[in-house]
Amino acid sequence: MYGIPMKNDHLIWHEESRREVYRSRVLSVRDTTCRSPAGTSGVFTIIDASDWAIVVPVIETERGKEFVMVRQWRHGSRELSLEFPGGVFEPGEDPLEAAARELREETAYAPNTIRKIGEFSPNPAIMANHVHIFLAEDLRPLDKQDLDDDEYVDVELVPVREVFLGLGRPPYVHALMGSAYCLYLQAAEATG
């Protein structure tokens, strides 16, 4: 007995303490002291930030299945990125409603059906938050986007295959779009 829990004991670290070292509006940084499987101590830099949604919106057009995507400037990579829509959960907000809201605001499409298809750590070595992936289907067009004052977002319909072939090269530079695409593939296979 205890075979499964003990199996991985030689890999597991235990947190001993944490200390915040920086905080901004969107993230905070902490030093976390952990005890290794061998009993030694190490200090690691970890970033805390909000969980957020990525929504894979699928629409049928005369060209076949297409994704509703957004083209926007990204301040980290300093380039335009063509992405699935998404955004940060507001405090207390239901994740499914947050995902539908972000889709509506950024693309002016509202989903008649939306469901969660998976969840990832965006970068589990240094980030503690999670990204939740949703599949949105049966989309209704709305009158217009509902963007924040500092949001500049173009909406584009892109064939599913074109996105797959483009991943890993501009403008498909956002790694997490590949993560979301994998879960779309899983879901598409599961539902035939």
Place this chain on the structure above:
Amino acid sequence: MYGIPMKNDHLIWHEESRREVYRSRVLSVRDTTCRSPAGTSGVFTIIDASDWAIVVPVIETERGKEFVMVRQWRHGSRELSLEFPGGVFEPGEDPLEAAARELREETAYAPNTIRKIGEFSPNPAIMANHVHIFLAEDLRPLDKQDLDDDEYVDVELVPVREVFLGLGRPPYVHALMGSAYCLYLQAAEATG
């Protein structure tokens, strides 16, 4: 003329200044002031860190095509994660050699062929670095891993299909493994 460059002017921000606000051994944080397409100013928190490699190592066994994967503790998500091997480029190091080195050290397999299959921004909204994805094939087993003192890494062979089906759920919690898997799919399709 100038049609293509001007087409996206309504989306592009311009950096005006940057100021470092925090630095640790593995990352630094800066406030970056940018001018919006409409001419207003905004301040954004951006993280600078090293570029790194993710290596997709493929091996043929009696079970078919399998990935060589590593199971390790991740301090951000505080859980065990089953991942493709990889690691940070050392200063001045050739990316291809860095990728092969990380594969050897973490898994005790050396690649007879290795090539880059794409590149992503891991999180272009807030991070300025890049992750480079490599495909490693025709692997030779070495005597043993060559781990740092604070590295605890188990090596496992996992069928390609099992990884695909597991993405987005434990132990396949690392989002960038999905990104790398997409580029593996692209490369597999291109070479038949």
